Each structure stands twice: as C-alpha cells, then as structure tokens.
Amino acid sequence: MAKKRILSGMRPTGKLHLGNYVGALENWIKLQDEYENYHLVADYHVLTTDLSTDEIYQNTLEMVADWLAAGLDPVKSPIFRQSQIKEHTELFLIFSMLITKARLERNPTLKEQVRDLNIENLVYGHLGYPVLQAADILLYKGDAVPVGEDQLPHIEITREIARRFNTQYAPNDPVFPEPEGMVTNFARLPGLDGHRMSKSLGNVILLSDDVETVRQKLRKAVTDPQKLRKNDPGRPEVCLVFTYHKKFNPGEIPVIEKDCRSGALGCVDCKLNCASKINQMLAPILEKRKTYEKNINLVKDVLSDGEKKAKVIAQQTMNEVHQKMKMG
Numbered sequence: 001m002a003k004k005r006i007l008s009g010m011r012p013t014g015k016l017h018l019g020n021y022v023g024a025l026e027n028w029i030k031l032q033d034e035y036e037n038y039h040l041v042a043d044y045h046v047l048t049t050d051l052s053t054d055e056i057y058q059n060t061l062e063m064v065a066d067w068l069a070a071g072l073d074p075v076k077s078p079i080f081r082q083s084q085i086k087e088h089t090e091l092f093l094i095f096s097m098l099i100t101k102a103r104l105e106r107n108p109t110l111k112e113q114v115r116d117l118n119i120e121n122l123v124y125g126h127l128g129y130p131v132l133q134a135a136d137i138l139l140y141k142g143d144a145v146p147v148g149e150d151q152l153p154h155i156e157i158t159r160e161i162a163r164r165f166n167t168q169y170a171p172n173d174p175v176f177p178e179p180e181g182m183v184t185n186f187a188r189l190p191g192l193d194g195h196r197m198s199k200s201l202g203n204v205i206l207l208s209d210d211v212e213t214v215r216q217k218l219r220k221a222v223t224d225p226q227k228l229r230k231n232d233p234g235r236p237e238v239c240l241v242f243t244y245h246k247k248f249n250p251g252e253i254p255v256i257e258k259d260c261r262s263g264a265l266g267c268v269d270c271k272l273n274c275a276s277k278i279n280q281m282l283a284p285i286l287e288k289r290k291t292y293e294k295n296i297n298l299v300k301d302v303l304s305d306g307e308k309k310a311k312v313i314a315q316q317t318m319n320e321v322h323q324k325m326k327m328g
Helices: 018-031 056-070 087-096 101-105 108-116 129-139 149-169 211-219 240-248 250-262 267-294 297-324
Strands: 005-010 036-041 079-081 144-147 180-183
Touching (some): 056 297, 087 129, 087 149, 108 149, 250 267
Parallel strands (some): 005 036
C-alpha cells in the first residue's frame, strides 16, 4: 500500500526558534517515516507582507540548515523552493477562478493578521494567500498537512477548492484529494515574555543558540508575579517556565509542581534546570548545524536535488489539470 503524501512548509525567515520546532518541525521529523513528505520553502508567501527580497535567499539557507540539523532527511523528505517551481503560480491562477473574494474575506486567520499587523491596505496577494497555499498543497496531491491551529481555516479553503475543481472539471475521475489538517498536540509555545513567540518581539530561543545564550535568555523569562522570593508559594499553572518544563522536562513535572507550590523551589534554580534540559535537546542539533555552517553548499545541493524531484511531480499534476480542463 502506497504511503499517503504530506506537503508542508514555512516562510523563510532565517534561523528557527523553539516555537517553530515545537509547532511544526518536530512533527515533520516524526512523520517522515510514516508518510511520503515534501517540504516547501514558501518564498513567494514572504511577499504578501514584505516586498523586499534582499534577505530571502540567505534566510532560506539558514532555515533549511536548521531543518536538516534537527533531523529532516532530504532523501525521505525532498526540500525545495516554491519560487523555483513555476507550476505553483500557474495552479494558483487557475484556483483563483474557483473562489470568491467574499469567501476569502471571511477567513478568520486573515482577519487576525490584518488586526495584528495593523494592515490598512490589504494587497490581493495577501487576500489570496490561502489560494496559493492550496496550489502548494494540491500540486503535490497532499493527503495531509501538518499545521498549527491558526492554519486550519486555510486547509478548509484548500478542501473547498479541490472539491470545486473536481466537480467542475473531473466529476468522474477527481484530480485532487481533499487534504486533512494535522494539528500537533503542543502546537504553540509562548515566548519568553509570555506572548506569541516571535523574533520580531525578541522573546525567542533559537535552535542555534549556544548553552550560555539559552541560560541567559531563560533568566529573563517571566514567572508567577506573586512568587517574589524562593520561599513564596508559587502557581505553576501561570508560570511560563513551567510550560517549558512540560515540553522539555516532562519526567520532573510532579516534583517541580509540588516544590513550586510549597515554596521549596526558587525561580532561579527552576530556570537553570529548564535551561539545562533545553540545552540537552539542542546539543545534537547544534553539533550537526556546524557541518552545514562550514559548508553551505551542502544546503544548496539539498535544495537543488529537492527541486528536481518536485518539478517532476508538479509537471505531472499540471498535465493532468490541462487534460481535464481540455486546455492541453
């Protein structure tokens, strides 16, 4: 029985942080033995919010280096840039004819982005972001898409577009599957200040941070505001560091929770322990990343090989699309 196919990707924003790892990358690595995976560097998607292209290529190399260092295997999981496969934009154009402006404006993720980014003049490309995302997924006939909770509305739009195309052009022999969104159990990791983890907010721990940097960053992490001294009883449920312990140090959770509530555990020691566990997790990633930093051509080769593989599938899909639309 053939493996089901996954298509997933990220916008190239440079070095990745723990939130990227927990929310997506960790799951990709686990799934690559169970599914046939394709991983997209969504460089065209960057243009929806920033027209500058000066740093896209370097950010791509940094991000892919993190993917590889964390354990993504390019043999099992081809990695490629969206911009190098022209079929993405062609399918995006076709799909744009199958969805209304009103439907796209109802997208709750878009509404949240417009509010958070204080966007006054929404560009067509940003409004149509989910349509390009649908083209990215369906070009490779993805059966499943690992996403954060905020991306589920986009997956629903992808499913609607797949249905509309199949109904219109291939009612007896559907071209596209209707992919399912796969949400990770630990989809969101807060930043060091308790807000959304983002490099622009300066509240992140990078996968490439060294031991001392992680320690220093954890020292500044917010904790229970009512626990001012070591002997004060704490409330783990409102402490950011306890949230990190649950992810990176689950074995000690009962003891940490008990000692925090009793006041036996101070915040300084708690943070040092958490930093130690995070550093243990990051150690093999840092070691492997050094190889790619010393020879960036290894990353470039991975992209080149992945783009060749992606191109074959993209062309096959578009040939089928053209045939069904009688535009071959």
